[in-house]
Amino acid sequence: MKPAVLRPQALRDQQGEIEPGIGSAMLGKLLGMPGLRTGRVAKFPLLWCSFERGDHLDLIRLLGEPQNIAAILGDEFGSN
Numbered sequence: 517m518k519p520a521v522l523r524p525q526a527l528r529d530q531q532g533e534i535e536p537g538i539g540s541a542m543l544g545k546l547l548g549m550p551g552l553r554t555g556r557v558a559k560f561p562l563l564w565c566s567f568e569r570g571d572h573l574d575l576i577r578l579l580g581e582p583q584n585i586a587a588i589l590g591d592e593f594g595s596n
Contacts (some may be wrong), residue, residue: 538555
C-alpha cells in the first residue's frame, strides 16, 4: 500500500489554519478587505463576493470570472 501524500490545503487543515465560514477569505486578504468571502457558482463561470455577518450574509457582487475582480472591488471600496 502506498503512503498517503497530503496536499498543502490538507496540511493547513490539520494544523488548524482553516478559516471557518462560507466561501474563501483569500481574495479578501489579498485586497486588504477583512471579512470578504468569495465562492464559485456551480456549473457557471461566476464568482460571488460577500461579507458574512453574525445573523446574515451580505451578498455584494456576482461577477463573471473573466472580469478583473481586484480592480472592480478596489474602486468600489477604496481604502475600506
